[in-house]
Amino acid sequence: MNKQTALPLISVYMPTFNRATMASRAIDSVLAQDYPNIELLVVDDASTDDTWHRLTNKYINDERIRFFRQSTGQGACAARNRAIAEARGDFVTGIDDDDEFLPGRLTSLYQAYNDKYSCVCSGYIWDYGTIQKQLYASRQVVALPELLDLHTLSNQALVKRDRMLALGGFDTSLAAFQDYDMWVRVVQAYGPALRIATPTYKVNVGHELGRITNSPKRLDAHKQFVAKHRLHMSERNLQNQMFYRQSMQHIVLTLPQLLSSSRYGLVKLKWRYYLKHKLGVLSRWRIKLFSKGLSGLFKK
Structure with a gap:
């Protein structure tokens, strides 16, 4: 048995819309992971520019990637849910098309995983463009009471695919807080989550500064x-x-x-x-x- 088949398949889901350049950066960060058994499911949410053409042509020869295209725009949550339904892995985790996996992320999350935890996430880096800030870079077991105080996990976590399916995936009726809602339901159903200290995910917010957050x-x-x-x-x-x-x-x-x-x-x-x-x-x-x-x- 080789190293790749000895480890479970991790399926990474990524929605995208009109962001070919940033999406390429995100995809490359997933493909650069040292965890050997991965697949990446990219769902284009009916982009109106050349995103679909550019991405499918750039990665046409990489068998680790599967592309899907929504016929009409349904939002990021519907795109994530489609990818999870199509996934073949025992585990799933996600990436947003404007973010990046840091080297070793999937290996770190998988090594920390234990079935006594509902899911595993990590600290992350908030990148403002010229300055970076580490957030929640401390190891903690997060139970439901703490999580309902504040979203102290992460936008993305490693979780068993069958758990996501059993809970119906992301709630498409929510206009925001979909990830927070998802992990609350996961923790409620399957027990405390584990957050590891090492930041392994970068949230790029420099292009979003000035966006209205109190809409x-x-x-x-x-x-x-x-x-x-x-x-x-x-x-x-x-x-x-x-x-x-x-x-x-x-x-x-x-x-x-x-x-x-x-x-x-x-x-x-x-x-x-x-x-x-x-x-x-x-x-x-x-x-x-x-x-x-x-x-x-x-x-x-």
Whole structure:
């Protein structure tokens, strides 16, 4: 038995839409993994440009990749669900078309996997363009109560394919928070998740800075998410979800509100949010520095 067949097949799903160049970067990061037994399922969500043509022609000779095309745009979640349904692997994990796997990601996740965990994820890197920030780069077993406080896992996790299928995959009725909802349901059904400390995934957000994050659509989706999981939420969870909603709306906390909210945990996060608004100008300069470097501070 060779090394490849001795290890289970991991299926990586990736939706894409009108992002041929970024999608190529994401695909290349998957193909560069040292885990030897993988397949990559790319679902084009009815791109209106030349994405389909460019990707299928570029990777036509790589048998590890299978391409699918939606006849009409149905959104990233429907694309992910199609890929999971078509997957042949024992395990599945995902990548967004503007992100990257770091070297050794799949090996690290597989080596950490144990059936006592519902899924395994890792710390990740938030790349602003000129500056990178590590997030959740600490090992932790995350149970449902902690996860309902805050999404402390990752957008992507390694999970048994049959578990995803049993839960019906990603909820296409949600306009946002689909990954958070997915891992909440996985943890609820199959037990705590494991997060390993090593960051193995890069989220590229430099091209998205300035995007409106407090849109009515996103706020409505958060309300829908809380209503969906309300039965399993404690008063602590509800208070922390309320804080998260306030942060999306950029609502300034008073000091008494901060002290009251801190009774429910997430103290460091809440103090950072409070100070960010107190030092608003410095905070805006910080984001500008992250995205454009020192020279960007002096440009409008």
